[in-house]
Amino acid sequence: MRLSARNQLKGVVVDVVKGATTSHVRIDVGGTVVTASVTNEAVADLKLAKGRVATAVIKASDVLIAVEE
Amino acid sequence: MRLSARNQLKGVVVDVVKGATTSHVRIDVGGTVVTASVTNEAVADLKLAKGRVATAVIKASDVLIAVEE
Amino acid sequence: MRLSARNQLKGVVVDVVKGATTSHVRIDVGGTVVTASVTNEAVADLKLAKGRVATAVIKASDVLIAVEE
Amino acid sequence: MRLSARNQLKGVVVDVVKGATTSHVRIDVGGTVVTASVTNEAVADLKLAKGRVATAVIKASDVLIAVEE
Amino acid sequence: MRLSARNQLKGVVVDVVKGATTSHVRIDVGGTVVTASVTNEAVADLKLAKGRVATAVIKASDVLIAVEE
Amino acid sequence: MRLSARNQLKGVVVDVVKGATTSHVRIDVGGTVVTASVTNEAVADLKLAKGRVATAVIKASDVLIAVEE
Known part of the structure; x- marks a missing residue:
């Protein structure tokens, strides 16, 4: 599968903190x-847990930019 | 200034492609x-151009996760 | 590849309107x-064009709800 | 009321799972x-519950696209 | 029509700058x-133009917070 | 620090409601x-609490528009 999102950062899950729904x-x-x-x-679906290889996917329109003055 | 966004990735601008409004x-x-x-x-406001030090800021709720099957 | 996004709507591309950058x-x-x-x-990367099978992917946190009064 | 969002999908609420804040x-x-x-x-405001007619509203800029290789 | 979005700021359109698609x-x-x-x-659909009464609608999950150090 | 986000609304925190993660x-x-x-x-990081001066930051692409018919 390929995605339109410009930002796909592959890594490893460090930790998962579960809330009531999120x-x-x-x-x-x-x-x-x-x-x-x-x-x-x-x-649950993606079996996300410490050590799992996973990719953070971010649309370009969801990225802000900050600069020092 | 400090931001609530969990993801603040500092780097250097590689290029800027201008469209009509975006x-x-x-x-x-x-x-x-x-x-x-x-x-x-x-x-224009942030003087973004090649070589400018800049930080990509992304809210945690804007990050999807992908895994291999 | 599997995605965390709760909404994955499979369909067929009807048309593509290109702007300057978007x-x-x-x-x-x-x-x-x-x-x-x-x-x-x-x-360009995904070769999106009329007739191409494609899936619209939407994070649950990007969905608003409207109701009649 | 009319909305700028390109995607307005009318349907019926199937279920509501409440968390601590979300x-x-x-x-x-x-x-x-x-x-x-x-x-x-x-x-609470929209009285969302099973059987309620409701519309999912999604901005075009919040939709990603996935394709098979 | 009522919306789930927590932020609905009513005002008047000051100007509209059209790009190629956005x-x-x-x-x-x-x-x-x-x-x-x-x-x-x-x-075009909403007939947005200078002087038009319009409401800016923003989901709570799309709001970041900044504070001075 | 300066931000690319077009909408930066300065104000004062009125209240904070904590959930399990959000x-x-x-x-x-x-x-x-x-x-x-x-x-x-x-x-916690930003010490957000009632009375704290804070700025709501919103990207232009996260704002929808609603009009009366």
Whole structure:
């Protein structure tokens, strides 16, 4: 499967914190940790857990830019 | 200034492609290139151009996860 | 590949309208047409064109709900 | 009221799962189920419950596209 | 029609800048100007133009927070 | 720090409601209350609490427009 999203950062799941309906999944992408907020159902479906290889997918229109003054 | 966004990836602008109202800015973040789609006004305001140090900012709720089957 | 996104609507591309940097791709999903705004690069990479089988992918946190009063 | 969002999929609420602050609402849109993640306040305000007619509203810029290789 | 989105800021359109596929619409909300990036089709459908009463609608999950150090 | 986001609405935090993983923060922006859904980690990091000066940051591509018929 291929995706239109311009940003696909492959890494390894570092940890998964489950909430009542929403989980936070942290993925180590070459030393940088990316946090994703996904549904608990997605965590179960994709078997997301520490050590799982996973890709953080981000649409270009969801990226803001910050600069120092 | 500090931001609530969990993902703040610092890097250097690689290129800026301007459209009629929307520009695509690519930022090299430690070897990984992140693409952001922002308004042309933002490009002007932040003086975004090749070589500019910039941070890609992404909310955790805007990150999807993909895994191999 | 499997995705965390709860909404994955499979259909057929109806048309692609290219802009300067951003394209609008319309996908017929069982009679309902879903419009996606993606980068021109994504249109080229995924060879999106009329008749191409494609899936509209939408995160649950990007869906609003409207009701009649 | 009319909305700028290109995607407005009318259906019927199938179920509502409440979390601590965030609920997941599933809407049957002509046989396809669309999941929305909304605040608990929205569930109360809109009286979202099984059987309620509701429309899933999605901005074109929030739709990704996936294709088979 | 009622919407799940927590943020609905009513105002008056100040200007509309059309691009190839995407327009930028600025709405004056009680002295604060809010900019929306929408499709050209939406501008036509909703007859968006200077002086038109319009509401900026924003999901709570799309709002970031910034604070001074 | 400067941000590409077109919408930066400065105000004062009115209240913070914590969930299991996600908090809802309401900010009074000159009489209008804006609700943001952020991670609990962000609430802790930014010391978000009633009375704290804070800015609601919203990308133009995340703003929908509604009009009366």
